[in-house]
Amino acid sequence: MTMIDEGVRETDELLAEAEASILFTAKRPPVVMERGKGMYVWDTDGNRYLDFIGGWAVTCLGHSPDVLKDALERQASQLVNVSPAFYNKPMIELASLLTKISGFDRVFFGSSGAEANESAIKLARKYGAIRKGGAYEIITATNSFHGRTLAMMSATGKAQWQQLFAPKLPGFLHVPLNDWEAMSQAIGPGTCAVMLEPVQGEGGVHAVDADYLAQLRKKCDDEGILLIFDEIQTGIGRTGTMFAFEHFGIRPDILTLAKGIGGGFPLSAMLTKEELNLFEPGDQGGTYTGQPLAMAAGLAVVGEVIRLNLPEYAAVQGDYLISGLRSMQTKYKLEHIRGKGLLLAFDLPEPKGAELVADCMKEGLLIDSPSPRTIRLMPALNVSKAHIDEMLGIFGRVMDRLWG
Ligand SMILES: Cc1ncc(COP(=O)(O)O)c(C=O)c1O
Known part of the structure:
Protein backbone atom coordinates (compact mmCIF):
# COMPACT_ATOMS: atom_id res chain seq x y z
CA MET A 1 0.00 0.00 0.00
CA THR A 2 1.29 3.47 -0.88
CA MET A 3 0.98 6.25 1.65
CA ILE A 4 -0.91 8.41 -0.84
CA ASP A 5 -4.41 7.39 -1.77
CA GLU A 6 -4.42 6.78 -5.51
CA GLY A 7 -8.05 6.02 -6.18
CA VAL A 8 -11.45 5.60 -4.65
CA ARG A 9 -11.04 3.95 -1.26
CA GLU A 10 -13.74 1.65 -0.03
CA THR A 11 -15.72 3.13 2.83
CA ASP A 12 -15.18 0.05 5.01
CA GLU A 13 -11.43 0.35 4.54
CA LEU A 14 -11.53 4.04 5.48
CA LEU A 15 -13.65 3.33 8.55
CA ALA A 16 -11.28 0.58 9.71
CA GLU A 17 -8.37 2.99 9.34
CA ALA A 18 -10.29 5.69 11.24
CA GLU A 19 -11.02 3.27 14.09
CA ALA A 20 -7.36 2.32 14.22
CA SER A 21 -5.81 5.78 14.04
CA ILE A 22 -8.10 8.53 15.34
CA LEU A 23 -8.09 9.15 19.08
CA PHE A 24 -11.52 8.28 20.38
CA THR A 25 -13.33 11.42 21.57
CA ALA A 26 -16.78 11.03 20.02
CA LYS A 27 -19.10 8.31 18.75
CA ARG A 28 -19.39 8.93 15.02
CA PRO A 29 -21.79 7.21 12.61
CA PRO A 30 -20.15 4.73 10.19
CA VAL A 31 -19.98 7.05 7.19
CA VAL A 32 -17.19 9.19 5.76
CA MET A 33 -18.21 12.61 4.49
CA GLU A 34 -16.57 13.52 1.22
CA ARG A 35 -18.00 16.69 -0.33
CA GLY A 36 -20.62 19.35 0.17
CA LYS A 37 -22.47 21.92 -1.90
CA GLY A 38 -25.14 24.30 -0.71
CA MET A 39 -27.50 22.56 1.71
CA TYR A 40 -26.20 19.04 0.98
CA VAL A 41 -23.25 16.83 1.89
CA TRP A 42 -22.34 13.50 0.29
CA ASP A 43 -20.55 10.52 1.82
CA THR A 44 -18.01 8.24 0.14
CA ASP A 45 -20.80 5.85 -0.90
CA GLY A 46 -22.54 8.67 -2.75
CA ASN A 47 -25.39 9.07 -0.23
CA ARG A 48 -26.72 12.63 -0.06
CA TYR A 49 -27.73 14.36 3.20
CA LEU A 50 -29.75 17.52 3.68
CA ASP A 51 -27.77 19.37 6.34
CA PHE A 52 -29.83 20.99 9.10
CA ILE A 53 -26.85 20.88 11.49
CA GLY A 54 -25.08 23.37 9.22
CA GLY A 55 -21.61 22.13 10.14
CA TRP A 56 -22.60 22.86 13.78
CA ALA A 57 -24.05 26.31 13.10
CA VAL A 58 -20.96 27.12 11.05
CA THR A 59 -21.66 26.89 7.31
CA CYS A 60 -23.82 30.01 7.22
CA LEU A 61 -23.59 30.29 3.41
CA GLY A 62 -24.04 26.54 2.88
CA HIS A 63 -21.32 24.09 1.90
CA SER A 64 -18.40 25.23 -0.28
CA PRO A 65 -19.93 28.56 -1.35
CA LEU A 308 -27.59 39.20 0.86
CA ASN A 309 -29.06 40.63 4.06
CA LEU A 310 -29.00 37.13 5.50
CA PRO A 311 -29.87 38.06 9.10
CA GLU A 312 -33.27 39.34 7.95
CA TYR A 313 -33.70 36.40 5.57
CA ALA A 314 -32.84 33.98 8.41
CA ALA A 315 -35.56 35.55 10.56
CA VAL A 316 -38.16 34.98 7.80
CA GLN A 317 -36.98 31.42 7.08
CA GLY A 318 -36.89 30.68 10.80
CA ASP A 319 -40.53 31.75 11.10
CA TYR A 320 -41.41 29.47 8.19
CA LEU A 321 -39.62 26.53 9.80
CA ILE A 322 -41.28 27.21 13.16
CA SER A 323 -44.74 27.31 11.57
CA GLY A 324 -43.98 24.01 9.79
CA LEU A 325 -42.98 22.46 13.12
CA ARG A 326 -46.06 23.89 14.83
CA SER A 327 -48.30 22.27 12.19
CA MET A 328 -46.82 18.89 13.28
CA GLN A 329 -46.78 19.69 16.98
CA THR A 330 -49.98 17.90 18.00
CA LYS A 331 -49.52 14.86 15.78
CA TYR A 332 -46.00 14.15 17.04
CA LYS A 333 -46.42 15.59 20.55
CA LEU A 334 -43.57 18.09 20.03
CA GLU A 335 -43.04 20.35 23.02
CA HIS A 336 -41.51 23.79 23.57
CA ILE A 337 -40.82 24.73 19.96
CA ARG A 338 -38.44 27.62 20.50
CA GLY A 339 -35.55 29.73 19.30
CA LYS A 340 -34.74 32.75 17.23
CA GLY A 341 -33.97 33.02 13.52
CA LEU A 342 -32.35 29.79 12.42
CA LEU A 343 -31.28 28.58 15.86
CA LEU A 344 -34.30 26.47 16.75
CA ALA A 345 -35.15 23.55 19.00
CA PHE A 346 -38.02 21.51 20.33
CA ASP A 347 -38.46 18.71 22.84
CA LEU A 348 -39.63 15.18 22.17
CA PRO A 349 -42.21 13.40 24.33
CA GLU A 350 -39.65 10.67 25.04
CA PRO A 351 -35.83 10.70 25.37
CA LYS A 352 -35.30 9.28 21.89
CA GLY A 353 -33.19 12.05 20.38
CA ALA A 354 -30.26 9.84 19.39
CA GLU A 355 -32.60 7.31 17.74
CA LEU A 356 -34.36 10.07 15.82
CA VAL A 357 -31.06 11.59 14.65
CA ALA A 358 -29.86 8.17 13.43
CA ASP A 359 -33.15 7.40 11.64
CA CYS A 360 -33.23 10.85 9.99
CA MET A 361 -29.68 10.27 8.80
CA LYS A 362 -30.70 6.98 7.20
CA GLU A 363 -33.37 8.98 5.33
CA GLY A 364 -30.84 11.62 4.23
CA LEU A 365 -31.38 14.34 6.83
CA LEU A 366 -28.85 15.66 9.36
CA ILE A 367 -30.27 17.09 12.60
CA ASP A 368 -28.77 17.43 16.07
CA SER A 369 -29.88 16.23 19.49
CA PRO A 370 -27.96 18.18 22.16
CA SER A 371 -29.71 16.21 24.92
CA PRO A 372 -31.87 13.05 24.84
CA ARG A 373 -35.20 14.90 24.59
CA THR A 374 -34.13 17.90 22.55
CA ILE A 375 -33.70 18.34 18.80
CA ARG A 376 -31.84 21.38 17.49
CA LEU A 377 -31.93 22.80 13.96
CA MET A 378 -29.33 25.28 12.66
CA PRO A 379 -29.22 25.13 8.86
CA ALA A 380 -27.34 27.53 6.59
CA LEU A 381 -28.72 31.07 6.75
CA ASN A 382 -29.54 30.94 3.03
CA VAL A 383 -31.76 27.85 3.37
CA SER A 384 -34.73 28.00 0.98
CA LYS A 385 -38.39 27.25 1.72
CA ALA A 386 -38.09 24.21 -0.58
CA HIS A 387 -35.28 22.87 1.62
CA ILE A 388 -37.34 23.49 4.74
CA ASP A 389 -40.28 21.63 3.15
CA GLU A 390 -37.94 18.77 2.26
CA MET A 391 -36.65 18.67 5.85
CA LEU A 392 -40.17 18.66 7.31
CA GLY A 393 -41.19 15.88 4.89
CA ILE A 394 -38.32 13.59 5.92
CA PHE A 395 -38.81 14.42 9.59
CA GLY A 396 -42.55 13.62 9.36
CA ARG A 397 -41.87 10.28 7.66
CA VAL A 398 -39.38 9.26 10.34
CA MET A 399 -41.71 10.40 13.14
CA ASP A 400 -44.56 8.37 11.62
CA ARG A 401 -42.37 5.30 11.82
CA LEU A 402 -41.02 5.97 15.31
CA TRP A 403 -44.11 7.30 17.02
CA GLY A 404 -46.89 6.85 14.49
C1 LIG B 1 -21.64 29.43 22.68
C2 LIG B 1 -20.37 28.71 22.35
N1 LIG B 1 -19.23 29.14 22.87
C3 LIG B 1 -18.05 28.54 22.60
C4 LIG B 1 -18.00 27.45 21.77
C5 LIG B 1 -16.67 26.79 21.49
O1 LIG B 1 -16.27 27.06 20.18
P1 LIG B 1 -15.12 26.18 19.51
O2 LIG B 1 -15.62 24.78 19.46
O3 LIG B 1 -14.91 26.80 18.15
O4 LIG B 1 -13.91 26.34 20.38
C6 LIG B 1 -19.18 26.95 21.19
C7 LIG B 1 -19.15 25.76 20.32
O5 LIG B 1 -20.15 25.10 20.10
C8 LIG B 1 -20.40 27.60 21.49
O6 LIG B 1 -21.56 27.18 20.98
Whole structure:
Protein backbone atom coordinates (compact mmCIF):
# COMPACT_ATOMS: atom_id res chain seq x y z
CA MET A 1 0.00 0.00 0.00
CA THR A 2 1.29 3.47 -0.88
CA MET A 3 0.98 6.25 1.65
CA ILE A 4 -0.91 8.41 -0.84
CA ASP A 5 -4.41 7.39 -1.77
CA GLU A 6 -4.42 6.78 -5.51
CA GLY A 7 -8.05 6.02 -6.18
CA VAL A 8 -11.45 5.60 -4.65
CA ARG A 9 -11.04 3.95 -1.26
CA GLU A 10 -13.74 1.65 -0.03
CA THR A 11 -15.72 3.13 2.83
CA ASP A 12 -15.18 0.05 5.01
CA GLU A 13 -11.43 0.35 4.54
CA LEU A 14 -11.53 4.04 5.48
CA LEU A 15 -13.65 3.33 8.55
CA ALA A 16 -11.28 0.58 9.71
CA GLU A 17 -8.37 2.99 9.34
CA ALA A 18 -10.29 5.69 11.24
CA GLU A 19 -11.02 3.27 14.09
CA ALA A 20 -7.36 2.32 14.22
CA SER A 21 -5.81 5.78 14.04
CA ILE A 22 -8.10 8.53 15.34
CA LEU A 23 -8.09 9.15 19.08
CA PHE A 24 -11.52 8.28 20.38
CA THR A 25 -13.33 11.42 21.57
CA ALA A 26 -16.78 11.03 20.02
CA LYS A 27 -19.10 8.31 18.75
CA ARG A 28 -19.39 8.93 15.02
CA PRO A 29 -21.79 7.21 12.61
CA PRO A 30 -20.15 4.73 10.19
CA VAL A 31 -19.98 7.05 7.19
CA VAL A 32 -17.19 9.19 5.76
CA MET A 33 -18.21 12.61 4.49
CA GLU A 34 -16.57 13.52 1.22
CA ARG A 35 -18.00 16.69 -0.33
CA GLY A 36 -20.62 19.35 0.17
CA LYS A 37 -22.47 21.92 -1.90
CA GLY A 38 -25.14 24.30 -0.71
CA MET A 39 -27.50 22.56 1.71
CA TYR A 40 -26.20 19.04 0.98
CA VAL A 41 -23.25 16.83 1.89
CA TRP A 42 -22.34 13.50 0.29
CA ASP A 43 -20.55 10.52 1.82
CA THR A 44 -18.01 8.24 0.14
CA ASP A 45 -20.80 5.85 -0.90
CA GLY A 46 -22.54 8.67 -2.75
CA ASN A 47 -25.39 9.07 -0.23
CA ARG A 48 -26.72 12.63 -0.06
CA TYR A 49 -27.73 14.36 3.20
CA LEU A 50 -29.75 17.52 3.68
CA ASP A 51 -27.77 19.37 6.34
CA PHE A 52 -29.83 20.99 9.10
CA ILE A 53 -26.85 20.88 11.49
CA GLY A 54 -25.08 23.37 9.22
CA GLY A 55 -21.61 22.13 10.14
CA TRP A 56 -22.60 22.86 13.78
CA ALA A 57 -24.05 26.31 13.10
CA VAL A 58 -20.96 27.12 11.05
CA THR A 59 -21.66 26.89 7.31
CA CYS A 60 -23.82 30.01 7.22
CA LEU A 61 -23.59 30.29 3.41
CA GLY A 62 -24.04 26.54 2.88
CA HIS A 63 -21.32 24.09 1.90
CA SER A 64 -18.40 25.23 -0.28
CA PRO A 65 -19.93 28.56 -1.35
CA ASP A 66 -18.18 30.02 -4.42
CA VAL A 67 -17.54 33.30 -2.65
CA LEU A 68 -15.49 31.52 0.04
CA LYS A 69 -13.75 29.18 -2.40
CA ASP A 70 -12.77 32.11 -4.66
CA ALA A 71 -11.52 34.23 -1.74
CA LEU A 72 -9.39 31.35 -0.42
CA GLU A 73 -7.96 30.65 -3.87
CA ARG A 74 -7.12 34.34 -4.41
CA GLN A 75 -5.52 34.70 -0.98
CA ALA A 76 -3.67 31.38 -1.25
CA SER A 77 -1.98 32.56 -4.43
CA GLN A 78 -1.12 35.92 -2.79
CA LEU A 79 -0.02 35.17 0.79
CA VAL A 80 -0.95 32.08 2.82
CA ASN A 81 0.79 32.97 6.04
CA VAL A 82 3.00 35.61 7.54
CA SER A 83 4.22 36.08 11.07
CA PRO A 84 1.59 37.48 13.47
CA ALA A 85 4.24 40.10 14.23
CA PHE A 86 3.16 41.89 11.02
CA TYR A 87 -0.05 43.48 9.84
CA ASN A 88 -1.53 42.08 6.65
CA LYS A 89 -4.13 43.62 4.36
CA PRO A 90 -7.13 41.30 4.88
CA MET A 91 -6.53 41.47 8.66
CA ILE A 92 -6.93 45.26 8.60
CA GLU A 93 -9.92 45.08 6.26
CA LEU A 94 -11.75 42.48 8.36
CA ALA A 95 -11.10 44.34 11.60
CA SER A 96 -12.49 47.52 10.01
CA LEU A 97 -15.55 45.72 8.69
CA LEU A 98 -16.30 44.07 12.05
CA THR A 99 -15.92 47.29 14.01
CA LYS A 100 -18.18 49.08 11.51
CA ILE A 101 -21.02 46.54 11.68
CA SER A 102 -20.82 45.91 15.43
CA GLY A 103 -20.14 49.37 16.88
CA PHE A 104 -17.14 48.02 18.82
CA ASP A 105 -13.71 49.64 18.42
CA ARG A 106 -11.14 46.86 18.70
CA VAL A 107 -10.80 43.28 17.46
CA PHE A 108 -8.55 40.36 18.40
CA PHE A 109 -8.59 37.39 16.01
CA GLY A 110 -8.26 33.72 16.91
CA SER A 111 -9.03 30.40 15.26
CA SER A 112 -11.64 28.81 17.54
CA GLY A 113 -14.51 29.91 19.72
CA ALA A 114 -12.75 28.76 22.87
CA GLU A 115 -9.75 30.91 21.93
CA ALA A 116 -11.93 34.02 21.49
CA ASN A 117 -13.53 33.32 24.88
CA GLU A 118 -10.11 32.84 26.50
CA SER A 119 -9.19 36.30 25.17
CA ALA A 120 -12.36 37.74 26.69
CA ILE A 121 -11.61 36.15 30.08
CA LYS A 122 -8.02 37.38 30.01
CA LEU A 123 -9.17 40.88 29.12
CA ALA A 124 -11.74 40.86 31.92
CA ARG A 125 -9.10 39.69 34.42
CA LYS A 126 -6.67 42.33 33.16
CA TYR A 127 -9.42 44.92 33.68
CA GLY A 128 -10.08 43.54 37.18
CA ALA A 129 -6.38 43.62 38.00
CA ILE A 130 -5.75 47.19 36.95
CA ARG A 131 -9.11 48.90 37.33
CA LYS A 132 -11.07 46.96 39.95
CA GLY A 133 -8.74 46.23 42.84
CA GLY A 134 -7.68 42.77 41.66
CA ALA A 135 -11.20 41.41 41.06
CA TYR A 136 -10.96 38.21 38.98
CA GLU A 137 -14.20 36.26 39.43
CA ILE A 138 -16.39 35.63 36.44
CA ILE A 139 -20.01 34.59 36.72
CA THR A 140 -21.50 32.37 34.03
CA ALA A 141 -24.81 30.52 33.67
CA THR A 142 -25.71 26.98 34.64
CA ASN A 143 -26.08 24.90 31.49
CA SER A 144 -23.92 27.31 29.49
CA PHE A 145 -21.28 26.21 27.01
CA HIS A 146 -18.14 28.23 26.35
CA GLY A 147 -15.67 25.74 24.86
CA ARG A 148 -13.27 22.92 25.67
CA THR A 149 -9.98 24.43 26.77
CA LEU A 150 -9.47 23.93 30.51
CA ALA A 151 -10.39 27.55 31.28
CA MET A 152 -13.49 27.34 29.12
CA MET A 153 -14.48 24.03 30.70
CA SER A 154 -14.19 25.88 34.03
CA ALA A 155 -16.37 28.68 32.66
CA THR A 156 -18.94 26.28 31.20
CA GLY A 157 -21.95 25.56 33.40
CA LYS A 158 -22.55 21.93 32.37
CA ALA A 159 -23.17 19.83 35.49
CA GLN A 160 -21.36 16.78 33.99
CA TRP A 161 -18.17 18.79 33.58
CA GLN A 162 -17.82 20.13 37.10
CA GLN A 163 -15.58 17.29 38.34
CA LEU A 164 -13.92 16.55 35.01
CA PHE A 165 -10.17 17.29 34.74
CA ALA A 166 -10.00 18.60 38.28
CA PRO A 167 -8.66 20.87 39.51
CA LYS A 168 -10.48 23.44 37.43
CA LEU A 169 -9.29 27.00 36.94
CA PRO A 170 -10.55 28.86 40.02
CA GLY A 171 -12.64 32.01 39.86
CA PHE A 172 -15.75 30.88 37.96
CA LEU A 173 -19.20 30.92 39.57
CA HIS A 174 -22.29 29.45 37.93
CA VAL A 175 -25.83 30.70 38.49
CA PRO A 176 -29.14 29.56 36.96
CA LEU A 177 -30.06 31.58 33.86
CA ASN A 178 -32.75 34.24 34.27
CA ASP A 179 -32.71 33.97 38.07
CA TRP A 180 -32.06 37.54 39.20
CA GLU A 181 -31.90 36.65 42.88
CA ALA A 182 -29.12 34.12 42.24
CA MET A 183 -27.19 36.57 40.05
CA SER A 184 -27.41 39.47 42.48
CA GLN A 185 -26.26 37.20 45.32
CA ALA A 186 -23.31 35.91 43.29
CA ILE A 187 -22.07 39.38 42.35
CA GLY A 188 -19.56 40.68 44.87
CA PRO A 189 -16.45 42.82 45.20
CA GLY A 190 -14.39 40.05 43.56
CA THR A 191 -16.51 40.00 40.37
CA CYS A 192 -14.83 41.40 37.28
CA ALA A 193 -17.25 40.09 34.64
CA VAL A 194 -20.42 38.19 33.83
CA MET A 195 -20.31 36.03 30.71
CA LEU A 196 -23.50 34.80 29.02
CA GLU A 197 -24.72 33.35 25.75
CA PRO A 198 -27.72 35.53 24.77
CA VAL A 199 -29.33 32.31 23.53
CA GLN A 200 -27.77 29.18 25.02
CA GLY A 201 -26.95 26.93 22.08
CA GLU A 202 -25.48 23.63 23.31
CA GLY A 203 -27.66 23.94 26.41
CA GLY A 204 -30.74 23.40 24.22
CA VAL A 205 -31.64 26.84 22.75
CA HIS A 206 -32.74 28.87 25.75
CA ALA A 207 -32.81 32.67 25.45
CA VAL A 208 -31.98 35.13 28.19
CA ASP A 209 -34.97 37.21 29.35
CA ALA A 210 -34.83 40.82 28.15
CA ASP A 211 -35.85 42.19 31.59
CA TYR A 212 -33.20 40.14 33.33
CA LEU A 213 -30.57 41.41 30.90
CA ALA A 214 -31.65 45.03 31.37
CA GLN A 215 -31.30 44.57 35.14
CA LEU A 216 -27.94 42.89 34.69
CA ARG A 217 -26.64 45.62 32.37
CA LYS A 218 -27.58 48.27 34.94
CA LYS A 219 -25.99 46.35 37.80
CA CYS A 220 -22.78 45.84 35.77
CA ASP A 221 -22.68 49.58 34.98
CA ASP A 222 -23.27 50.51 38.63
CA GLU A 223 -20.59 48.13 39.95
CA GLY A 224 -18.03 48.50 37.15
CA ILE A 225 -18.44 44.85 36.10
CA LEU A 226 -17.91 43.83 32.48
CA LEU A 227 -20.66 42.09 30.55
CA ILE A 228 -19.32 39.54 28.05
CA PHE A 229 -21.58 38.01 25.41
CA ASP A 230 -20.46 34.72 23.97
CA GLU A 231 -21.99 34.97 20.49
CA ILE A 232 -19.93 32.16 19.04
CA GLN A 233 -23.10 30.36 18.04
CA THR A 234 -25.57 33.27 17.84
CA GLY A 235 -23.45 35.87 16.00
CA ILE A 236 -23.32 36.67 12.26
CA GLY A 237 -27.02 36.46 11.53
CA ARG A 238 -27.88 33.15 13.16
CA THR A 239 -30.73 34.50 15.32
CA GLY A 240 -32.22 36.83 12.70
CA THR A 241 -30.12 39.90 13.54
CA MET A 242 -26.41 40.31 12.80
CA PHE A 243 -25.69 39.93 16.54
CA ALA A 244 -28.10 38.44 19.06
CA PHE A 245 -27.54 41.35 21.49
CA GLU A 246 -29.60 43.48 19.06
CA HIS A 247 -32.75 41.61 20.20
CA PHE A 248 -32.35 42.83 23.75
CA GLY A 249 -31.74 46.57 23.46
CA ILE A 250 -28.47 46.41 25.41
CA ARG A 251 -24.81 46.15 24.45
CA PRO A 252 -22.17 43.94 26.07
CA ASP A 253 -18.67 45.30 26.79
CA ILE A 254 -16.99 42.35 25.11
CA LEU A 255 -18.38 40.20 22.30
CA THR A 256 -16.98 36.90 21.03
CA LEU A 257 -17.65 35.43 17.60
CA ALA A 258 -16.64 32.23 15.78
CA LYS A 259 -18.52 29.56 13.76
CA GLY A 260 -20.47 31.61 11.16
CA ILE A 261 -17.81 34.29 10.84
CA GLY A 262 -15.58 31.97 8.78
CA GLY A 263 -18.38 30.04 7.06
CA GLY A 264 -16.41 26.84 7.76
CA PHE A 265 -12.89 28.22 7.82
CA PRO A 266 -11.46 28.25 11.38
CA LEU A 267 -11.77 31.85 12.54
CA SER A 268 -12.87 33.63 15.70
CA ALA A 269 -12.85 37.17 17.02
CA MET A 270 -13.14 39.04 20.28
CA LEU A 271 -14.48 42.57 20.00
CA THR A 272 -14.42 45.29 22.59
CA LYS A 273 -14.52 49.02 23.13
CA GLU A 274 -11.64 51.48 23.19
CA GLU A 275 -11.55 51.83 26.96
CA LEU A 276 -10.81 48.10 27.23
CA ASN A 277 -7.85 48.29 24.86
CA LEU A 278 -5.77 47.15 27.86
CA PHE A 279 -3.49 44.33 26.75
CA GLU A 280 0.24 44.89 26.68
CA PRO A 281 2.62 43.03 24.37
CA GLY A 282 2.87 39.43 25.58
CA ASP A 283 -0.55 39.34 27.27
CA GLN A 284 -2.35 37.83 24.32
CA GLY A 285 -1.41 36.55 20.88
CA GLY A 286 -0.98 33.35 18.90
CA THR A 287 0.70 32.06 15.77
CA TYR A 288 -2.51 32.28 13.78
CA THR A 289 -3.96 35.56 15.01
CA GLY A 290 -4.88 37.54 11.92
CA GLN A 291 -3.77 34.68 9.65
CA PRO A 292 -4.23 35.94 6.05
CA LEU A 293 -6.24 32.97 4.71
CA ALA A 294 -8.61 33.13 7.68
CA MET A 295 -8.93 36.89 7.28
CA ALA A 296 -9.77 36.53 3.57
CA ALA A 297 -12.36 33.87 4.46
CA GLY A 298 -13.95 36.13 7.09
CA LEU A 299 -14.04 39.10 4.74
CA ALA A 300 -15.72 37.06 2.02
CA VAL A 301 -18.24 35.40 4.33
CA VAL A 302 -19.25 38.44 6.39
CA GLY A 303 -19.37 40.54 3.20
CA GLU A 304 -21.76 38.04 1.62
CA VAL A 305 -23.94 37.82 4.73
CA ILE A 306 -24.29 41.62 4.56
CA ARG A 307 -24.77 41.76 0.78
CA LEU A 308 -27.59 39.20 0.86
CA ASN A 309 -29.06 40.63 4.06
CA LEU A 310 -29.00 37.13 5.50
CA PRO A 311 -29.87 38.06 9.10
CA GLU A 312 -33.27 39.34 7.95
CA TYR A 313 -33.70 36.40 5.57
CA ALA A 314 -32.84 33.98 8.41
CA ALA A 315 -35.56 35.55 10.56
CA VAL A 316 -38.16 34.98 7.80
CA GLN A 317 -36.98 31.42 7.08
CA GLY A 318 -36.89 30.68 10.80
CA ASP A 319 -40.53 31.75 11.10
CA TYR A 320 -41.41 29.47 8.19
CA LEU A 321 -39.62 26.53 9.80
CA ILE A 322 -41.28 27.21 13.16
CA SER A 323 -44.74 27.31 11.57
CA GLY A 324 -43.98 24.01 9.79
CA LEU A 325 -42.98 22.46 13.12
CA ARG A 326 -46.06 23.89 14.83
CA SER A 327 -48.30 22.27 12.19
CA MET A 328 -46.82 18.89 13.28
CA GLN A 329 -46.78 19.69 16.98
CA THR A 330 -49.98 17.90 18.00
CA LYS A 331 -49.52 14.86 15.78
CA TYR A 332 -46.00 14.15 17.04
CA LYS A 333 -46.42 15.59 20.55
CA LEU A 334 -43.57 18.09 20.03
CA GLU A 335 -43.04 20.35 23.02
CA HIS A 336 -41.51 23.79 23.57
CA ILE A 337 -40.82 24.73 19.96
CA ARG A 338 -38.44 27.62 20.50
CA GLY A 339 -35.55 29.73 19.30
CA LYS A 340 -34.74 32.75 17.23
CA GLY A 341 -33.97 33.02 13.52
CA LEU A 342 -32.35 29.79 12.42
CA LEU A 343 -31.28 28.58 15.86
CA LEU A 344 -34.30 26.47 16.75
CA ALA A 345 -35.15 23.55 19.00
CA PHE A 346 -38.02 21.51 20.33
CA ASP A 347 -38.46 18.71 22.84
CA LEU A 348 -39.63 15.18 22.17
CA PRO A 349 -42.21 13.40 24.33
CA GLU A 350 -39.65 10.67 25.04
CA PRO A 351 -35.83 10.70 25.37
CA LYS A 352 -35.30 9.28 21.89
CA GLY A 353 -33.19 12.05 20.38
CA ALA A 354 -30.26 9.84 19.39
CA GLU A 355 -32.60 7.31 17.74
CA LEU A 356 -34.36 10.07 15.82
CA VAL A 357 -31.06 11.59 14.65
CA ALA A 358 -29.86 8.17 13.43
CA ASP A 359 -33.15 7.40 11.64
CA CYS A 360 -33.23 10.85 9.99
CA MET A 361 -29.68 10.27 8.80
CA LYS A 362 -30.70 6.98 7.20
CA GLU A 363 -33.37 8.98 5.33
CA GLY A 364 -30.84 11.62 4.23
CA LEU A 365 -31.38 14.34 6.83
CA LEU A 366 -28.85 15.66 9.36
CA ILE A 367 -30.27 17.09 12.60
CA ASP A 368 -28.77 17.43 16.07
CA SER A 369 -29.88 16.23 19.49
CA PRO A 370 -27.96 18.18 22.16
CA SER A 371 -29.71 16.21 24.92
CA PRO A 372 -31.87 13.05 24.84
CA ARG A 373 -35.20 14.90 24.59
CA THR A 374 -34.13 17.90 22.55
CA ILE A 375 -33.70 18.34 18.80
CA ARG A 376 -31.84 21.38 17.49
CA LEU A 377 -31.93 22.80 13.96
CA MET A 378 -29.33 25.28 12.66
CA PRO A 379 -29.22 25.13 8.86
CA ALA A 380 -27.34 27.53 6.59
CA LEU A 381 -28.72 31.07 6.75
CA ASN A 382 -29.54 30.94 3.03
CA VAL A 383 -31.76 27.85 3.37
CA SER A 384 -34.73 28.00 0.98
CA LYS A 385 -38.39 27.25 1.72
CA ALA A 386 -38.09 24.21 -0.58
CA HIS A 387 -35.28 22.87 1.62
CA ILE A 388 -37.34 23.49 4.74
CA ASP A 389 -40.28 21.63 3.15
CA GLU A 390 -37.94 18.77 2.26
CA MET A 391 -36.65 18.67 5.85
CA LEU A 392 -40.17 18.66 7.31
CA GLY A 393 -41.19 15.88 4.89
CA ILE A 394 -38.32 13.59 5.92
CA PHE A 395 -38.81 14.42 9.59
CA GLY A 396 -42.55 13.62 9.36
CA ARG A 397 -41.87 10.28 7.66
CA VAL A 398 -39.38 9.26 10.34
CA MET A 399 -41.71 10.40 13.14
CA ASP A 400 -44.56 8.37 11.62
CA ARG A 401 -42.37 5.30 11.82
CA LEU A 402 -41.02 5.97 15.31
CA TRP A 403 -44.11 7.30 17.02
CA GLY A 404 -46.89 6.85 14.49
C1 LIG B 1 -21.64 29.43 22.68
C2 LIG B 1 -20.37 28.71 22.35
N1 LIG B 1 -19.23 29.14 22.87
C3 LIG B 1 -18.05 28.54 22.60
C4 LIG B 1 -18.00 27.45 21.77
C5 LIG B 1 -16.67 26.79 21.49
O1 LIG B 1 -16.27 27.06 20.18
P1 LIG B 1 -15.12 26.18 19.51
O2 LIG B 1 -15.62 24.78 19.46
O3 LIG B 1 -14.91 26.80 18.15
O4 LIG B 1 -13.91 26.34 20.38
C6 LIG B 1 -19.18 26.95 21.19
C7 LIG B 1 -19.15 25.76 20.32
O5 LIG B 1 -20.15 25.10 20.10
C8 LIG B 1 -20.40 27.60 21.49
O6 LIG B 1 -21.56 27.18 20.98
